[in-house]
Amino acid sequence: MAETICIPGERLGSVDHYKAGEGTYVRHGFIFSNLAGYKRTTPVDDGEIPELTVVSRKQSSVIPEVRSVVTVKILAVNTKFCSCAILGVEGKSLRETFRGMIRREDIRATEKDKVEVYKSFRPGDIVLARVLSLGDARSYLLTTAENELGVVLAQSEAGVNLVPISWCEMICPKTHVKELRKVAKVQPDYIQTT
The missing domain is CATH 2.40.50.140 (Nucleic acid-binding proteins)
Incomplete structure (x- = not known):
């Protein structure tokens, strides 16, 4: 499981290569970080798309989202x-x-x-x-x-x-x-x- 530091708004990858997970959002076909923390790519079996998530070492903060x-x-x-x-x-x-x-x-x-x-x-x-x-x-x-x-x-x-x-x-x-x-x-x- 690979981990790198990222900041809010940082582009992490394309939706063609990854699924958006917790702590991320999708805009214009790209996955972006929603918070400051560590980017994680979950390993998957053959044929599946890996999931990108961002986790914070601090207590996770709540952010207003559309429809909330x-x-x-x-x-x-x-x-x-x-x-x-x-x-x-x-x-x-x-x-x-x-x-x-x-x-x-x-x-x-x-x-x-x-x-x-x-x-x-x-x-x-x-x-x-x-x-x-x-x-x-x-x-x-x-x-x-x-x-x-x-x-x-x-x-x-x-x-x-x-x-x-x-x-x-x-x-x-x-x-x-x-x-x-x-x-x-x-x-x-x-x-x-x-």
């Missing part, structure tokens, strides 16, 4: 999109945050032209979202256009956690003021009982 559900904190909101920090992937906390962006057209599945970003999210909201694409060098593109995705935790101006009352409203239990949000219909899988 992420937990984000909204950082800033404007008329076209909101920017956020990705805090967790599929229920696993990240050691460092990634930047994300939810565009206006990706907030809801219906009536996309009527969506107003500031009526869906506010800075500080904790949101469940799905990764649409890797985006550009600055951020991942995210969506909340599913019933299960949206705001799961938000605070009112009085500093109290808001309580959802519909798919688009939350209420402050202290002041009874209603605030507009794109509320997530939280599934039992995401609720932890204490």
Whole structure:
């Protein structure tokens, strides 16, 4: 079993000669490293294609991938999109945050032209979202256009956690003021009982 050191984004080989394994991804017919670590080629029997994997000597880190559900904190909101920090992937906390962006057209599945970003999210909201694409060098593109995705935790101006009352409203239990949000219909899988 051959091992060599590699870094994220390093081209490891062609899909014509290898299968992509753990710690790798395929782009344009080539296999690339997804993390810093050691490249391993698994020996195979005659006629089989060897598998390339990358393993880290450190604790493996979680990276947001396309279609994965992420937990984000909204950082800033404007008329076209909101920017956020990705805090967790599929229920696993990240050691460092990634930047994300939810565009206006990706907030809801219906009536996309009527969506107003500031009526869906506010800075500080904790949101469940799905990764649409890797985006550009600055951020991942995210969506909340599913019933299960949206705001799961938000605070009112009085500093109290808001309580959802519909798919688009939350209420402050202290002041009874209603605030507009794109509320997530939280599934039992995401609720932890204490």
